[in-house]
Amino acid sequence: MQLNFNSPKPIYLQMVDEVKKALARGELKPGDKIPSHKEQAQLLQVNPNTVMRAYQEMEREGLTETLRGQGTFIKNDSAILQSIRSEMAQAAVQQFIEDMRGLGIEPEEMAHMLRVTLNKEG
Amino acid sequence: MQLNFNSPKPIYLQMVDEVKKALARGELKPGDKIPSHKEQAQLLQVNPNTVMRAYQEMEREGLTETLRGQGTFIKNDSAILQSIRSEMAQAAVQQFIEDMRGLGIEPEEMAHMLRVTLNKEG
């Protein structure tokens, strides 16, 4: 889990996104236990309260489920879960197109630049 | 000029970016006068201090220059100006690739999704 402490985006929201991405990538699966907030806090060198906040946000969004004294788990009965990957991907595509349009770049050039950069980086 | 008041990105930085984008699009040209901070504040429904700060930032970056009593103008002798478009475009591409990689999406599918969405939206 990678956090950017200089980003204006709050850490706890970055953490929510990281979990969503891990789900999209298939690294996290429904039913999986995620580390306790205290453990996670040590791993990420972050305050336990910050982790708690991220976890509560995830629960509010229906991503996880909490069992008193047992831990926090990825929900498996949620429709959200199925669609996370495509939704987040679609959002990224939209953002990209919007950014490029804002710079006055035409669709063909968008595709071109993408191809070039992908080739360069292998 | 579009601002997102709920974004974690500071409004004054959003304003700087909007000016850069207008330059990239060719809507603003070297030598153009930009509105006084009071005018701009009314236009955008934003506190004059915020506009001031955005203008200071632009000046600091060498994007604009202020002529006493005459207003703020887009500089034309700046090397930055030439490269704004390609730099911002490259940043958008990088961001897009990073986002998609984070979701475990392969290069071919990135290009595919981009094409599909561009076609859908005309």
Added chain:
Amino acid sequence: MQLNFNSPKPIYLQMVDEVKKALARGELKPGDKIPSHKEQAQLLQVNPNTVMRAYQEMEREGLTETLRGQGTFIKNDSAILQSIRSEMAQAAVQQFIEDMRGLGIEPEEMAHMLRVTLNKEG
């Protein structure tokens, strides 16, 4: 016995209340044996420690008594027992009135709403 695991009210106190209610309803009588904490824990899917704590609390309140090696029993010589029903009922009435007053609802309307809901539910 119904427990709400998401209520802020501690589970062991919910259990005490449930026993009191069963007494009020006449489902439990003085002298009745209540299940061992292990049995009860399995029945309610609750940690045995939690049941223990509920039992301790009941004993502290003079509701039950424990006979070594024989189990826990509802006491019958307790003055508390006689008044449980009316006390809890009175508390419920008070709570109701307070809640409704908090909403700015007048006594007549309280009675009216109660009647309507009771009729609707048969």
Added chain:
Amino acid sequence: MQLNFNSPKPIYLQMVDEVKKALARGELKPGDKIPSHKEQAQLLQVNPNTVMRAYQEMEREGLTETLRGQGTFIKNDSAILQSIRSEMAQAAVQQFIEDMRGLGIEPEEMAHMLRVTLNKEG
């Protein structure tokens, strides 16, 4: 605004309820500004962070709306707002009936006890 610091119900949720009740009573109206979290914290002798949490919860529920640097206001375009009073009243009635049923008390006696208590208290 009355808080019960000994209640198992978290203070920040009590605060949300108090605001809802004030709305139901008509003491708070759409568009009204509520005290800043720091001011409120002093008034209630509570930590500012606790107030913040209550305010954020209200915003999440669509009760209020926040304007950066200006304060927190009761929303006026929310359907929720219209129905708060009846919803909360209905919830109180349901709770009352459930409590009384739990004690084995019949509908007629519920109404009777309510009437008696209301008369006693004037």
Added chain:
DNA sequence: GTGGTCTAGACCACA
């Protein structure tokens, strides 16, 4: 001054 994030550390109920 106003909303908002983060840290640090205490304390509680439950497993």
Added chain:
DNA sequence: GTGGTCTAGACCACC
């Protein structure tokens, strides 16, 4: 040990 609330106080962006 695990979730969860509360306090105290720093720091930031914006009004």
